[in-house]
Amino acid sequence: LVLGVLVSGSGTNLQAVIDAVKAGSLNAKIAVVVSNIATAKGLDRAAAAGIPTVVLDHKAYANRAAFDAAVVEVLRERGVSCVVLAGFMRIVTSTLLDAFPHRVVNIHPSLLPAFPGVDAQAQAFAYGVRVTGCTVHLVDSGTDTGPILAQATVPVLEGDDVAALRARILQKEHELLPAVLQWIAEGRLEVVSGEAGTRPRVRIL
Ligand code: GRF
Secondary structure, eight states, rough: OOOEEEEOOHHHHHHHHHHHHHHHSSSOOOEEEEEEEEHHHHHHHHHHHOOOOOEEEEEGGGHHHOOOOOOOOHHHHHHHHEEEEEOOOOOOOOHHHHHTTTTEEEEEOOOTSSSSSSSSSHHHHHHHEEEEEEEEEESSSSSSOEEEEEEEEEEEETTHHHHHHHHHHHHHHHHEEEEHHHHHTTOEEEEESTTTTOOOOEOOO
16 A cells, blocks of 8 residues: 655654654555645654655645645646545545545544544533544545445543544544555445435444
8 A cells, every 4th residue: 555645734644654664564655755745743753754845835736626726736746646644624525525435534633524624622622522533534525425434433531632632632642543454455445326215324244
């Protein structure tokens, strides 16, 4: 499995993927890390691991599709077969999705469909749920709406604040994302289109 990882920030999920590859629990190669933010710490993590990095400033492109076309070009050049959004804070368009059908994966810090969008941990905390978690899913044209691959639960504990909850969820993310990528590496993913009017689902073989 040849991965292209897209990041905008600290890149701790990227780090978890790097570590899993190094440890041999994820049979993949990270061919390139792309960021829309030149100062993203994720780029330093990639460089430290000897992974090529590319910065594409979204502000330099006329629209989302033009930016995505540039991203696709970089990913194709590097032979990427699966794209991982690991804290990539841009909405992606059909330009990216059509280039990698069923092979764009996102990690989201809630149990979808609860709390989509930004600051899912703060949304969950504010709502007062007792259990939240994280979701790894295939990306479709909606925001955090694609077929779910895996979820892990995380309790909200007495005395938590948003920061503590965020950290507890992040730990789970770091386990779940490399595990799901390994399923993909093993070819165990099957997207099942349900009956008319139902959502496509994923079967793990
Ligand atoms: C994670 O919480 C991820 O679920 C969300 O953005 C955050 C990225 O964190 N999409 P990091 O950059 O991997 O540390």
